[in-house]
Amino acid sequence: MNAYEMYGRFLALQRHFTSDYDAFKYNFKVRTNHDKFMERNDRFMFHKLSKHDDPDGLMISNFLIRDKVWVTDLFDARAEETYKEYRKRRANVTYNFRNELSKVDVGFNEMLEVKNGQYPILLRKFLSKDISPETMVGVEALTGVFKMWDKNITDEYMWPETRRRLTKYRPFLELKKDALKQVVIDIFSVP
Numbered sequence: 001m002n003a004y005e006m007y008g009r010f011l012a013l014q015r016h017f018t019s020d021y022d023a024f025k026y027n028f029k030v031r032t033n034h035d036k037f038m039e040r041n042d043r044f045m046f047h048k049l050s051k052h053d054d055p056d057g058l059m060i061s062n063f064l065i066r067d068k069v070w071v072t073d074l075f076d077a078r079a080e081e082t083y084k085e086y087r088k089r090r091a092n093v094t095y096n097f098r099n100e101l102s103k104v105d106v107g108f109n110e111m112l113e114v115k116n117g118q119y120p121i122l123l124r125k126f127l128s129k130d131i132s133p134e135t136m137v138g139v140e141a142l143t144g145v146f147k148m149w150d151k152n153i154t155d156e157y158m159w160p161e162t163r164r165r166l167t168k169y170r171p172f173l174e175l176k177k178d179a180l181k182q183v184v185i186d187i188f189s190v191p
Contacts, residue, residue: 002047003037003043003047003049004032004034004037006050006055007032007037007040007046008028008029008030008032009028009059010046010049010059011030012028012029013028013056013059013063014059014063016063016168017060017063017064017165017168018063024171042070042071045072045074045075046071049071049074054083054087057083057086057087057090058079058080060086061079061085061086062074062079062083064086064133064165064169065082089132089133089134093134093138093176094179094180096134096135097135097138097183098183098187100125100130100131100132100135101139101183101184101187101188103130104121104122106121108184112148114152114153117155118153118154119153119155122139123149123159126162127158127162133165133169134173136166137166137169137170137173138173138180140166141170141175141177141180142177142180142184146163146166146167149163150163
């Protein structure tokens with residue numbers, strides 16, 4: 001992939017995570033202009049990004065947790081650390097799902113329950129970084145709980161943004177739903 005193509009890919013992923021644009025629906029295509037790209041001072045950074053071992057992973061991992069990401073941000077220490085953590089989590093999704101959910105000290109339904117419009121336990125643990133995005137997406141894939149949370153959580157700012165990011169991340173994950181379901185049964189079934 002050349003620098004100009006990487007620029008288009010960057011814009012597609014950026015728009016996917018920050019707007020209603022669906023990169024999968026539009027096959028990661030966005031309208032770009034080669035002449036305008038050539039006028040950009042940061043165009044060499046797209047060339048550098050195209051040479052990365054996993055440019056999509058680097059971009060996705062950072063778009064997932066940051067509000068604004070510029071191409072230059074992808075080459076700082078924070079971006080690389082974010083990417084390393086992302087790779088570790090992605091390599092062990094089911095294992096992490098089991099470990100993270102086993103640390104929740106309440107029942108399955110209770111951790112998903114919204115009381116008085118407040119965040120449920122699982123969402124609070126996610127926001128405090130005790131639960132990974134992959135586990136949140138896994139729970140959503142198994143239960144469809146986000147729709148219930150939309151109706152019952154009274155927060156109009158943080159939850160909608162968190163939901164959007166997690167929902168936008170879902171198509172990038174290959175979840176083994178049967179394995180995740182078995183983890184839930186193993187952890188939360190009363191002996």
